[in-house]
Amino acid sequence: xxxxxxxxxxxxxxxxxxxxxxxxxxxxxxxxxxxxxxxxxxxxxxxxxxxxxxxxxxxxxxxxxxxxxxxxxxxxxxxxxxxxxxxxxxxxxxxxxxxxxxxxxxxxxxxxxxxxxxxxxxxxxxxxxxxxxxxxxxxxxxxxxxxxxxxxxxxxxxxxxxxxxxxxxxxxxxxxxxxxxxxxxxxxxxxxxxxxxxxxxxxxxxxxxxxxxxxxxxxxxxxxxxxxxxxxxxxxxxxxxxxx
Amino acid sequence: xxxxxxxxxxxxxxxxxxxxxxxxxxxxxxxxxxxxxxxxxxxxxxxxxxxxxxxxxxxxxxxxxxxxxxxxxxxxxxxxxxxxxxxxxxxxxxxxxxxxxxxxxxxxxxxxxxxxxxxxxxxxxxxxxxxxxxxxxxxxxxxxxxxxxxxxxxxxxxxxxxxxxxxxxxxxxxxxxxxxxxxxxxxxxxxxxxxxxxxxxxxxxxxxxxxxxxxxxxxxxxxxxxxxxxxxxxxx
Numbered sequence: 001x002x003x004x005x006x007x008x009x010x011x012x013x014x015x016x017x018x019x020x021x022x023x024x025x026x027x028x029x030x031x032x033x034x035x036x037x038x039x040x041x042x043x044x045x046x047x048x049x050x051x052x053x054x055x056x057x058x059x060x061x062x063x064x065x066x067x068x069x070x071x072x073x074x075x076x077x078x079x080x081x082x083x084x085x086x087x088x089x090x091x092x093x094x095x096x097x098x099x100x101x102x103x104x105x106x107x108x109x110x111x112x113x114x115x116x117x118x119x120x121x122x123x124x125x126x127x128x129x130x131x132x133x134x135x136x137x138x139x140x141x142x143x144x145x146x147x148x149x150x151x152x153x154x155x156x157x158x159x160x161x162x163x164x165x166x167x168x169x170x171x172x173x174x175x176x177x178x179x180x181x182x183x184x185x186x187x188x189x190x191x192x193x194x195x196x197x198x199x200x201x202x203x204x205x206x207x208x209x210x211x212x213x214x215x216x217x218x219x220x221x222x223x224x225x226x227x228x229x230x231x232x233x234x235x236x237x238x239x240x241x242x243x244x
Numbered sequence: 245x246x247x248x249x250x251x252x253x254x255x256x257x258x259x260x261x262x263x264x265x266x267x268x269x270x271x272x273x274x275x276x277x278x279x280x281x282x283x284x285x286x287x288x289x290x291x292x293x294x295x296x297x298x299x300x301x302x303x304x305x306x307x308x309x310x311x312x313x314x315x316x317x318x319x320x321x322x323x324x325x326x327x328x329x330x331x332x333x334x335x336x337x338x339x340x341x342x343x344x345x346x347x348x349x350x351x352x353x354x355x356x357x358x359x360x361x362x363x364x365x366x367x368x369x370x371x372x373x374x375x376x377x378x379x380x381x382x383x384x385x386x387x388x389x390x391x392x393x394x395x396x397x398x399x400x401x402x403x404x405x406x407x408x409x410x411x412x413x414x415x416x417x418x419x420x421x422x423x424x425x426x427x428x429x430x431x432x433x434x435x436x437x438x439x440x441x442x443x444x445x446x447x448x449x450x451x452x453x454x455x456x457x458x459x460x461x462x463x464x465x466x467x468x469x470x471x472x473x474x475x476x477x478x479x480x
Contacts, residue, residue, distance in 0.1 A: 002346055003346050003347055006342070006343055006346035007343065007346070010335070010339060010342075010343045013339070014332050014334050014335060017334040018334065082332070085329075085330040085331075085332070086326065086328055086329035086330050087329070087330060087331060087332060089296070089326060089329050090324075090326055090329040090330075090331070090386075092296055093294050093295075093296065093319060093322070093324035093326065094319055094344065094347040094348075094390070095316055095319040095320050095347050095348065095390075096347045097316075243296075
C-alpha cells in the first residue's frame with residue numbers, strides 16, 4: 001500500500017509540474033460551455049430539439065469532451081513517453097507491480113476529470129440556468145463507470161503502443177467515434193437513430209448520462225454494459241501491459 | 245555455492261542468435277566483469293539475469309532463484325543500473341530515491357546514500373538538469389537504494405569524462421567493500437583491469453575466455469588486457 005501511495009504522490013507532483021493537462025482538463029469543458037453559451041441561439045428553446053434549448057442537450061456531451069481528452073490523449077501520452085525514455089524498463093527491474101503505474105495514472109486523471117466536470121456543471125447551473133442532474137446519485141455512479149470505461153481504452157492504447165506517437169494514433173481510433181457518438185460534434189437528438197442507440201451502450205455511456213440527468217433514470221442493461229466495459233477494459237489493459 | 249550460476253544460456257531474436265550457450269558463475273563478494281564488443285550478447289545475458297528477458301533454453305540461478313519464475317522476489321534483492329534508462333525529466337534527485345526506496349522491503353538510508361554518492365547538493369535538482377556524471381551517480385544510488393545483495397551495472401562509465409570515470413570506479417569498489425556482489429558489463433578494458441576480480445569475455449554470443457585479468461594476459465601472452473581482449477575476440 002505504501003508503495004502505491006508513494007508512486008501516486010510522486011506521479012501527482014510530476015503531473016502538476018507540467019500542468020498543461022491538468023489545466024486543460026479542468027478548464028476546457030467550462031470554456032467550451034461558456035463559448036457555446038455566449039451564442040444567443042443556443043440559449044433559446046428549439047422545435048428541432050423537442051422544446052429543449054441546445055445548451056441543455058449539449059452539456060451532457062461536454063462531459064464526453066473532458067473524459068475523452070484526458071483518457072484518450074493525456075493517459076496514453078504519459079505512459080508512452082515513460083516507455084520511450086526507458087523509465088518503464090528501469091521500473092521493471094524493481095519489485096513494483098506494473099499495474100500500480102497504470103492505476104496511479106487512472107486515479108490522477110480521474111481526479112482532474114471530475115474536477116473539470118464539476119466546475120462545468122456548476123457553471124452551467126449558475127451562468128446558463130441548465131438544471132443539475134435530476135438523479136444525482138445515479139448520475140455520479142454512471143459518470144464514474146463512464147470515466148473508467150473511457151480511461152481503460154486509453155490504458156489499452158498505452159499498453160500496446162511502443163512510442164508516444166503510436167499511442168496517440170491508437171487512441172485516436174477510439175477518440176473520434178466516442179466524440180461523435182457522444183454528441184460532441186452534433187447534439188445527439190440530431191444524430192441518426194442508430195448512432196443514438198449505439199451511444200446508449202458504448203463508453204462513456206452518453207445516453208445513460210443523459211437519462212440520469214433529464215430522463216427517468218438509467219436502464220439496468222446500460223448500467224451493466226458500462227460496468228462491463230470499465231472492468232473488462234481495465235483488466236485487459238493490465239494484462240496487455242508490458243514494461244517494454 | 246555460487247551466487248549466480250548460468251548454464252548453457254541461449255537466446256535468439258527471430259533468426260539472430262544473441263546468446264549461444266553461455267555458462268559462468270559469480271561468487272559472493274566479487275566484482276565480475278562481462279566484457280565484449282558491441283552486440284556480443286552481454287546486455288542480453290544480464291537482461292536474462294534480471295528477469296527482463298526469458299531465455300530460449302538453459303538454466304539461470306541468481307541467489308537460488310530462477311529469474312523467469314521468482315521475478316518479484318528476485319527484484320527485492322538485486323539492484324540494477326541500466327544502459328540508457330532515463331527518469332522523468334522533472335523528477336528530483338531526492339524524490340527519485342524516496343520513490344525507489346518505497347519499492348523495497350528494507351531500503352537503505354537515503355541521507356547516507358546521498359552523502360556516499362556526493363549528491364547532497366543536488367537533492368532538489370530535476371533529472372533533466374543533471375549532468376552525465378551526476379545522472380550516473382544517481383543511477384548507482386538507485387541501484388543501491390533497495391540494499392541489494394547483487395548490483396548489476398551496465399555500461400557504467402560510457403559517456404563520462406576521465407575524472408568522473410575514476411570517481412565512479414571508486415564508488416564501485418566501495419559498493420563491493422560494503423558486501424555487495426557486483427556484475428559489471430563493460431567494453432572498457434582499463435575499467436575491467438582496474439575493478440574486476442574475474443571476467444568473462446564474450447564474442448558473437450559465446451564466452452571465449454574466463455579468468456582473472458592477469459590470467460587472460462598470461463594465456464594470450466600479451467602485456468595489457470586490451471591486447472589480450474583483441475586476441476581473444478579474434479581481431480588483430
